[in-house]
Amino acid sequence: MIRGESEAREFVARFADAAAIERLERLGDALAQENERQNLVAKASLDSMWSRHFADSAQLLDHVPRETSGPWLDLGTGAGLPGLVIAALCPDLEVVLVESRKLRVAWLERMINELGLANCRTEGGRLELVESFPAGVISARAFAPLPKLLRLSARFSTERTHWVLPKGRSAAQEVQELPKTLRNMFHVEQSVTDSEAGIVLGRGKVREKQ
Numbered sequence: 530m531i532r533g534e535s536e537a538r539e540f541v542a543r544f545a546d547a548a549a550i551e552r553l554e555r556l557g558d559a560l561a562q563e564n565e566r567q568n569l570v571a572k573a574s575l576d577s578m579w580s581r582h583f584a585d586s587a588q589l590l591d592h593v594p595r596e597t598s599g600p601w602l603d604l605g606t607g608a609g610l611p612g613l614v615i616a617a618l619c620p621d622l623e624v625v626l627v628e629s630r631k632l633r634v635a636w637l638e639r640m641i642n643e644l645g646l647a648n649c650r651t652e653g654g655r656l657e658l659v660e661s662f663p664a665g666v667i668s669a670r671a672f673a674p675l676p677k678l679l680r681l682s683a684r685f686s687t688e689r690t691h692w693v694l695p696k697g698r699s700a701a702q703e704v705q706e707l708p709k710t711l712r713n714m715f716h717v718e719q720s721v722t723d724s725e726a727g728i729v730l731g732r733g734k735v736r737e738k739q
C-alpha cells in the first residue's frame with residue numbers, strides 16, 4: 530500500500546522515464562491552477578496529487594499486459610484521470626479521452642497540446658454519440674454505476690478488450706449485483722492507494738443487450 534507523496538512518486542516512476550515524470554509535474558501544477566477556475570478535483574486532494582490522482586491512475590498499468598495495443602478508451606475523463614495520466618506515461622500508446630463538459634474538454638485539449646501528447650485525443654461530447662471503434666483497453670473512474678458503464682461502452686469492446694475500472698469501496702458489491710454472465714467476466718483487485726477501494730478488472734466483449 531502506498532503511503533504518502535514520496536512513495537507515490539516512486540511508484541509512478543516505475544512505469545516511466547524522467548521525461549514522463551516531468552510531464553506529470555507540469556500536469557499537477559496546471560491542474561492546481563485550473564482547479565481555481567473549474568472544479569476538476571476535490572480541493573482537499575490537491576496536496577496529495579501523486580497518491581490520490583497520479584499513482585491511483587498509473588496503477589491501472591499493472592493490470593494491462595505491456596504488449597496490449599490501443600486505443601485505450603477512457604470514459605468521463607474530467608480532470609484527466611486516469612486517461613491523461615496514462616497518455617503522459619505511455620507516449621507510444623494511443624489514448625482517447627471522452628468527456629461531455631465543454632470546459633473540461635477545453636482543459637484536456639490544452640494539456641494535450643502543452644504536454645505534446647501526440648498519442649492522445651479527445652472525443653468532446655457524450656459517450657452515447659461517439660462513433661464506435663474497437664478499444665484495446667476501457668477505463669473509467671467515477672463515471673457511472675457499473676451496469677450503466679457497461680451498457681454505454683459495450684459497443685467499443687471486443688474479445689481482446691481489457692477493462693480496468695477503479696470503483697472505490699463499492700467495487701465488489703457492484704460486480705456481485707451484475708447478471709451472472711457478466712459477473713463471471715469480472716473480478717476485483719485491491720487498489721494500492723486505498724486499502725478499502727477496489728478495481729474491477731475483466732477481459733472480453735460485453736454484449737450491448739444484457
Ligand SMILES: C[S@@+](CC[C@H](N)C(=O)[O-])C[C@H]1O[C@@H](n2cnc3c(N)ncnc32)[C@H](O)[C@@H]1O
Nearest residue numbers: 605606607610627628629630654655656670671
Ligand atoms: C465524477 S467525474 C470523474 C472525472 C474523472 N474520471 C476523475 O476520476 O476525476 C465524471 C465525469 O464524466 C463526465 N460524463 C458524465 N456522463 C458522461 C457521458 N455520458 N459522456 C461523456 N462524459 C460524461 C462528466 O462530465 C465528468 O467530467
